[in-house]
Amino acid sequence: MDYFPIFLRLANEPVLVVGGGEVAARKIDLLLRTQAKVTVVAPELIESLAAKAAAGVIAYVPGEFQPELLDGMRLAIAATDKQSVNAWVAHQCERRNIPVNVVDDRELSRFIMPAIVDRSPVVVAVGSSGDAPVLTRRLREKLESFLPQRLGDLAKLAGKLRPAVKTQLEHAGTRRRFWENFFDGAIAADVLSGREDAAGQGVLDRIGTSLTRFAKQSKFAGEVALVGAGPGDPGLLTLRALRALQNADVIVYDRLVSLEVLDLARRDAERIYVGKAAGNHHVSQEDTNALLVRLAKEGKRVCRLKGGDPFIFGRGGEELEALVAEHIRFEVVPGVTAAAGCAAYAGIPLTHRDHAQSLTFVTGHCKGEADNIAENVDWAALGRAGHTTVFYMGLNQLDNIVARLREHGVPETRAAALIEHGTRPTQRVVTATLQDLVSKAAEAQVESPALLIVGEVTRLHEALHWFNARSVEVASTDEGRLSA
Numbered sequence: 001m002d003y004f005p006i007f008l009r010l011a012n013e014p015v016l017v018v019g020g021g022e023v024a025a026r027k028i029d030l031l032l033r034t035q036a037k038v039t040v041v042a043p044e045l046i047e048s049l050a051a052k053a054a055a056g057v058i059a060y061v062p063g064e065f066q067p068e069l070l071d072g073m074r075l076a077i078a079a080t081d082k083q084s085v086n087a088w089v090a091h092q093c094e095r096r097n098i099p100v101n102v103v104d105d106r107e108l109s110r111f112i113m114p115a116i117v118d119r120s121p122v123v124v125a126v127g128s129s130g131d132a133p134v135l136t137r138r139l140r141e142k143l144e145s146f147l148p149q150r151l152g153d154l155a156k157l158a159g160k161l162r163p164a165v166k167t168q169l170e171h172a173g174t175r176r177r178f179w180e181n182f183f184d185g186a187i188a189a190d191v192l193s194g195r196e197d198a199a200g201q202g203v204l205d206r207i208g209t210s211l212t213r214f215a216k217q218s219k220f221a222g223e224v225a226l227v228g229a230g231p232g233d234p235g236l237l238t239l240r241a242l243r244a245l246q247n248a249d250v251i252v253y254d255r256l257v258s259l260e261v262l263d264l265a266r267r268d269a270e271r272i273y274v275g276k277a278a279g280n281h282h283v284s285q286e287d288t289n290a291l292l293v294r295l296a297k298e299g300k301r302v303c304r305l306k307g308g309d310p311f312i313f314g315r316g317g318e319e320l321e322a323l324v325a326e327h328i329r330f331e332v333v334p335g336v337t338a339a340a341g342c343a344a345y346a347g348i349p350l351t352h353r354d355h356a357q358s359l360t361f362v363t364g365h366c367k368g369e370a371d372n373i374a375e376n377v378d379w380a381a382l383g384r385a386g387h388t389t390v391f392y393m394g395l396n397q398l399d400n401i402v403a404r405l406r407e408h409g410v411p412e413t414r415a416a417a418l419i420e421h422g423t424r425p426t427q428r429v430v431t432a433t434l435q436d437l438v439s440k441a442a443e444a445q446v447e448s449p450a451l452l453i454v455g456e457v458t459r460l461h462e463a464l465h466w467f468n469a470r471s472v473e474v475a476s477t478d479e480g481r482l483s484a
């Protein structure tokens with residue numbers, strides 16, 4: 001960071017502006033919004049500034065800049081059209097340790113001014129350390145359109161309420177919930193949309209009721225959000241998942257959750273890893289269930305974050321059963337399951353209608369059979385023409401899976417693809433047929449997590465791949481090596 005971002009309180013503080021033209025006038029308008037006491041020095045003033053001087057809104061010193069004018073100043077802005085004057089002002093300010101901004105001159109400036117969106121008291125400032133002013137202006141425009149016009153009213157209302165909330169709600173955690181509830185709730189929505197006057201009695205009454213309700217609840221019932229984190233790319237999170245992540249006191253996550261997704265959680269949220277590596281259960285499912293129950297009973301808001309979708313081979317159902325048994329409130333946020341994510345990022349339309357009319361998700365191993373292939377599976381149906389099968393947790397079972405399919409008459413020419421680290425920057429795709437799938441996977445040293453797709457649709461990868469050049473490279477060099 002090249003500049004230290006701060007908001008400076010200037011009410012009733014003396015500020016010197018050197019220059020009396022349009023540029024100076026713009027800076028003065030901004031300064032006046034902060035109630036600063038502005039003095040302008042310039043041989044002459046444009047009309048708008050002269051009017052302000054005449055009305056006593058600003059003080060005017062006619063003539064050239066003199067260093068003594070800086071005495072007692074908190075801040076200075078040099079906005080003349082003469083570079084030598086600006087440099088002289090900057091030099092004098094530096095000698096006196098008065099922060100100075102020279103308009104359009106980063107070198108001479110001690111501070112620079114960001115592009116702002118003003119919803120006072122909420123002010124959003126955007127800067128690029130002077131590198132890309134046009135970019136910061138574009139960002140400002142985006143923020144401008146994105147932030148509700150009445151945001152300032154809402155913030156002012158909150159400011160007014162703060163002392164009362166602080167006295168009535170003793171615990172910081174309860175206060176935080178009150179405010180979250182307030183900003184996410186109906187009162188805020190009504191203020192923002194203009195249905196309620198932020199300064200009106202109606203609003204105060206409604207808030208009073210809500211505050212009393214919060215004050216009565218000495219301890220909060222915890223709750224659990226069972227959230228699908230998707231296959232890895234944080235861009236695939238749902239908005240609801242993001243919200244659950246940012247509201248949570250504790251995040252309980254496992255191995256398939258990418259670091260980029262975890263990074264989106266509230267900074268001060270506790271993170272608990274209950275990871276499992278296939279066949280190597282660090283924390284038993286029972287322990288995880290018990291942990292969720294305990295945390296919720298402590299009044300915490302828990303985000304139980306799971307790779308992909310929590311209800312697809314995620315054991316989310318078992319965790320919910322444990323919560324239901326203890327009457328703990330929960331919600332479920334679906335996620336992009338590995339099949340959907342990997343297929344999309346590998347360019348494999350799972351049910352392209354020229355090739356497939358049905359689709360099955362199968363697990364490569366089953367409860368109680370840690371390293372065994374699932375027995376309760378209709379292999380013949382999975383191998384029919386016109387069908388696509390997605391195997392989760394199938395990497396360790398590749399040879400078994402191929403053997404079963406072959407036993408049930410699936411031809412060895414049936415196409416398949418393995419997608420390793422799907423949707424992540426390290427994604428690789430290995431395409432094969434049942435005949436060479438096992439050897440190709442071994443050769444490419446495919447690692448977990450990897451998803452196996454069996455079906456003619458996987459041939460479309462070659463024409464439709466789009467994500468991450470590496471996948472193509474590996475697939476094609478493998479091809480090259482094998483045919484050579």
Ligand code: SAH
Nearest residue numbers: 231308309314337338392393422449450451
């Ligand atoms: N609930 C998860 C699946 C959990 S089972 C979901 O809906 O996606 C774990 C298996 O999912 C892994 O063994 C692997 O087969 C698959 N998987 C999960 N994330 C993956 C990824 N990014 N790339 C490839 N396979 C993935």
